[in-house]
Amino acid sequence: MSLTFIIAAIVTIVGLTTPILLAALGELVVEKSGVLNLGVEGMMLIGAISGFAVTVITGNPWLGVLGAAAGGAVASLTFAVLVLQLNSNQVATGLALTIFGSGLSSLLGLSFTGRIIPVFGSIFPASLARDPILKVFFGYSPIVYFAIFMVFVVGWFLRSTRAGMILRAVGENDLSAHSIGYSVVGVRYGAIAFGGAMAGIGGAYFTMVITPMWAEGMTAGRGWIAVALVVFAGWRTGRILAGAYFFGVLMALELYAKAAGFSFLPSQFWAAMPYLMTIVAIAFISAREKTGSSAPACLGKPFLASS
């Protein structure tokens, strides 16, 4: 195995990992606030089309990323209103958001099908970004660096800031947080919107970087992997980073195996994997009282203030 092959493999893995990492970091913050949003896949799709559309219209990929974040956040706020204001079931509403997101993105995407935009690639000079060795550091889209940066930001926010502590408190015991005088609903709105924005940017990575065009359902279940990853990572940022790269490696292996003309697992398995993982992850969440895991105690439960 030559060095250039290894570097090419690393670049592929990083590319495959980034959307999952972004969406999982967003979902981590949402779940830490005590809300289970299963609509990540839908928000990613809406982010994917919003980012693509804004880039096509404005010609500016930076505005495209902002558009993707805004699209994901707006989609998540419909979920937030239902769950926080009307106390609807979080699991059912999250599923509805995914279905809604895939439908809406298809509808919005109709007029963009077949359009192609320039890849939102590395912003470093070509001498660095194209260099067969140095591209392992400089050859990525700005979204990749943003994702890595956000691992540290989210970790620091949850661990060391007062706002992060309040967010964890809301997820841990909503009634107590309310009785002390924190706005449970306000904190959760913020967390859900952040989760939506992150999922949106993760989705935009597909339409702006991986394949710079729009196709229906192109996130292919990565949103579900992100949801499962948060659970398997035990709600910790460092493990989310490690877990996202683990999946990245798995997916890269599959790609290379396919390219080499054989497959070590049937492709249907890969297609089904996100959903299998989600089922296992949700079983984990339900069993948390018995396993004593570090899940936020109020995860998925509606907040009903008594006074």
Added chain:
Amino acid sequence: MTKPMTHETPGTTSDAPRLELIGISKSFPGVLANDNISLSVQPGEIHALLGENGAGKSTLVKMIYGIMPQDAGEMRWNGQPITISNPKAARRLGIGMVFQHFSLFEAMTVLENIALGMDAKIPARDLEARIVEVMKHYGLNLDPQRIVSTLSVGERQRIEIVRALLLNPKMLIMDEPTSVLTPQEVEQLFVVLRQLAGEGCSILYISHKLREIKALCSTATILRAGRVVETCDPAVETSRSMAEMMIGGSLKDIERGSQRSFDRQRLAVQNLSVPGEGPFGVALKNISFQARSGEIFGIAGVAGNGQNELLLALSGETPCESAEAITIDGVAVGTLGAKERRLKGVATVPEERNGHAAVPDFSLSDNTVLTARDRLGMVQAGLIGRGAPRRYASSVIETFDVKATGPGAMAESLSGGNLQKYIMGREIMQKPAVLIVSQPTWGVDAGAAAAIHQSLVDLAATGSAIVVISQDLDELLALCDTLAVINLGSLSRIMNVADADIEEIGLLMGGVHGDPDTKIKISEDVINAY
């Protein structure tokens, strides 16, 4: 808190009460929760607020702490009229509150929990230093970096107290603070409260434990049905006279026959061991005791020491591995399930009324079928009989004076005390050989509690054996013939209540098995209080 605390606010007259309530009223749909309540609390005074469940104590303090507004009336703070619009405003004035149900975050550290309750943003290191200072000043020991879920109930309460004390409160509201504490923890709490009062902090102490109020408080305001019925000096009154003011009638003593002999063993538990389930389950270790006909056997202990596991093992909900572990009238029943044990004469009343002892959205009559089905033959050929459950439910309602619209009333429509009376009646009227009850008067008002106690004594007089599991030591001392303490799943030696030593029971509850080095001296007050 090295600097002396100042309790004078500029611009106030020094002889004004710290807090004065004038004609406070509050109504909820259908209920007048507080009706024209007036009281005043002086600086440095420990003032008791006394009343039954539903008398309006909680509503009143919620208004003082700014959780809800009053409909009418005026509050004065150091003589100045004020409105307290939210808890933050209350804390700014210097009002601290320690809740009955701690508002703590289990998975977070002591320090984080305290920081969450602070309005001012203080850097973690400074806050930790201040916490250590306050804890040293009041002798409250706690490691700020401990995770709350690893702490005992008494330690958790200390977090709430430290949180309140960090604000240099001029008044501290304590809502039923001792309901979950051991006698030693109660005494430690009283030391802190007296020290606080000595420094000029007023304390509003909500409780229905009359002996504690006599030991601690200098004034008591007694509420009944939303009104102030009396303001008295607890040192002058007797527990009985205050209880009678609270319930608005005379309190009945438990009447029992003078000559009783426990001739026949009915329930025997031999080396009962059950593994703990889940991360918070407690394993039962080698539990042995017996209950004879006519005997009431009490099991004391702080919650979470295996009481639930023991009840489930006795009822048959978790069958034991050995049949000999539990015998009823000489028949080994250890491996039988709940239904078979019921047929052998065991009746149980679990602690949780809604969802365990009764189904909230079933009618009372359907709820009787759940446990009386087989013993009273309410089901024939798989069909529930129409008449028998209703008749039985009606007779329970009548005999036990349950306030309900009839056998068709939904269980959830009854108040806690009435539902408890109904559940107790449902089991007692099946004339069980052995009755096992957990927390028979938890959250039940004094009148209903007295009725429940009397019914237990009457059942024992008919020759049944009774096991009472309770956290309320007063209740066990009043009710039981023999007593043991459960701690971490082990049962202490069995004592006769007549010559039981409160200090020893307290130490057993705290888990110190007679180790003389760790004995905590209990002051005369508490000993006298019991």
